[in-house]
Ligand SMILES: Nc1nc2c(ncn2[C@@H]2O[C@H](COP(=O)(O)OP(=O)(O)OP(=O)(O)O)[C@@H](O)[C@H]2O)c(=O)[nH]1
């Protein structure tokens with residue numbers, strides 16, 4: 419059992435002991451265990467909880483009653499008492515029964531990783547959609563944990579659950595929660611429909627959508643602020659941003675695109691939570707370009723990138739045009755070669771460097787608009803030539819015998835509709851010509 423006591427400062431905040439259970443079967447390296455624990459401490463800090471002490475226990479199996487096993491519970495109690503902690507935070511999800519047993523045995527507020535994240539989200543929510551999503555996630559978390567006695571709705575506020583509501587009260591709570599979940603889903607559906615209308619309108623306007631996605635604390639909001647002079651909350655906290663924010667970004671060629679900042683991702687994000695935030699993240703699926711922001715100074719960047727890729731895949735946004743942005747280059751000591759999985763290009767930047775921000779804008783511009791193509795069209799085909807002007811900006815044209823060659827920078831939205839038609843025409847002509855020459 420590994421123990422670390424953390425520096426203590428005085429204050430009115432909750433004081434916690436954090437506990438992580440490592441199962442031998444998981445075959446986690448010491449680094450991975452430490453990383454997860456460090457992340458939990460940062461989450462606690464972001465939630466305004468002060469961590470006094472952390473403990474890691476390795477075991478063969480989870481104790482169904484006590485999670486960590488009765489002997490360890492005694493140790494936690496002793497440590498908490500000595501240091502004056504009022505909360506115990508567990509790095510893994512606990513069952514309702516485990517929470518109740520631990521609460522009774524320790525006389526501490528018992529919180530698990532999911533609840534901690536939910537708590538941060540609840541503190542950060544600012545929009546109606548944000549509130550709805552957080553409440554839905556909280557209730558979805560709570561419902562399967564309501565059983566027997568010991569837990570009631572007052573737990574939602576994070577307070578210690580009052581003990582022993584009778585079965586009738588429990589049934590009422592359950593029914594209330596189910597109804598409320600239903601209401602929330604309906605409301606969110608409405609919000610989503612609204613968003614879709616908005617999106618369709620934006621699509622029609624032909625403005626490119628660029629989404630900043632990435633692991634929490636990678637620097638997404640800082641980038642949005644630096645690129646667009648926005649004033650979004652960017653802090654050295656996990657989940658500083660909850661609600662997506664969009665701003666106009668002017669590219670070097672003068673064209674404006676919409677840049678959206680999104681909620682950060684984290685490992686072991688509970689499924690219910692991802693589901694609750696699906697509406698928000700659907701913006702990402704609609705983007706013309708994804709900028710995947712990576713904290714390039716983190717030792718865990720590979721694991722963090724995998725988490726982001728997994729969530730994107732789950733959302734159906736994987737495989738979209740992507741720029742991978744290794745941020746915080748000012749902090750990076752080793753200049754490793756950029757390793758890239760899958761599609762996309764990579765860029766190493768510091769959000770604090772104006773030069774780097776210009777490079778980034780250029781990269782975005784090139785990625786969105788740099789798609790130029792040549793079309794060779796018979797001079798007599800006015801219908802096709804007018805199509806050429808519809809699918810993009812004609813950068814140049816040259817007469818080649820009876821044909822004209824057009825170099826066109828494609829407008830993506832238009833190209834979907836008209837360009838395929840144009841290509842089909844040209845392919846058709848080419849086949850015919852080939853046929854004639856035989
Ligand atoms: N040194 C350095 N710090 C950076 C850079 N970019 C961002 N940061 C810092 O990293 C921390 C997190 O930045 P945010 O912009 O809040 O990160 P985020 O990705 O929006 O995080 P969430 O909203 O929590 O998902 C802040 O303390 C920033 O000042 C950078 O290029 N270099």
Ligand SMILES: [Mg+2]
Nearest residue numbers: 638639658659
């Ligand atoms: Mg942010």
